[in-house]
Amino acid sequence: MTPRNPGLRSIVALGEPMIEFNQARADAPDQYLRGFGGDTSNMAIAAARLVGGAGRVGYVTRVGDDAFGRMLLDLWRAEGVDTGGVVADGQAPTGVYFVTHGAHGHEFSYLRAGSAASRMNVDTLPADVLRAATILHVSGISQAISATACDAVFAAIAIAEASGARISYDPNLRPKLWPLARARATIMATIAQCDWFLPSLDEAKTLSGQDDADAIIDWCHALGAPVVALKRGRDGVVVSDGHRIETIRGHGVDCVDATGAGDCFDGAFAARSLAGDSPFDAARYANAAAALATTGFGAVAPLPRDAAVRALLAAG
Helix, strand or coil: CCCCCCCCCCCCECCCEEEEEEEECCCCCCCCCCEEHHHHHHHHHHHHHHCCCCCEEEEEEEEECHHHHHHHHHHHHCCEEEEEEEEECCCCCCCCEEEEEEEEEEEEEEEECCCCCHHHCCCHHHHHHHCCCEEEEEEEHHHHHCCHHHHHHHHHHHHHCCCCCCCCCCCCCCCCCCCCCHHHHHHHHCCCCEEEECHHHHHHHHHHHHCCHHHHHHHHCCCCCEEEEEECCCHHEEEEEECCEHHHHHHHHCCCCCCHHHHHHHHHHHHHHHHHCCHHHHHHHHHHHHHHHHHCCCCCCCCCCHHHHHHHCCCC
């Protein structure tokens, strides 16, 4: 796929960035490593590392006009993510979350109420950035953090689609953020507007009421999703375009922290879709990238480069 706007960004993500504090050592439970997170920010960085070339990935959000907001801006610039769609809000803070690890996996604690990102709204969307997108990626978290942010997601989809963009959507269901009935209704409405629907198996079960992967995929297509990539963690991914279904197995890696692996999948899927891959080839690549993202701590640090992904694919 040749970018429609040469020299401008081709993948744009919209959503909520956050500062991460990760409990990285079981033997030192009171020590946390500062990092970066936020599902769509992770996705944008993953895509930027994989497409190559500054300015081909952009981000739309609001951060606090504070030290954490400046850290995020420095991060995106260092990673080659265009920040023309980022606003520094002097009236609200940058969101923060903590990750703890235990016998049942990782657990998240958030300080995000009233964050700058939650103040996104339709009137302040950077329409020029959205019109420059070949692919727009949005998520259910962006819709859950506030009513105005939810409206902004739908408005951004309309702006980008009007200019010919494809829409990538990860529901990233977070029951703590909104009632399930409202989440289901909003997510179902968004599925009807997306080109690529990228749920995890667990959240798809909750949303659809189905347990079987085939039944879940049928439910997604019935709602209007042309392509579904059902992410199953270490078990890989099931991909369907409505005519063909393919199960792509997982990769055996030394997993230490799964934080951000699904976001990495989304960024890698968009990167390869931008390059012209079929949904099946894009998902195969993204599946390997997501596996590599679990081999280090934090959401951003272990996001892989193209050479590492291709090496894992070549290793079988």
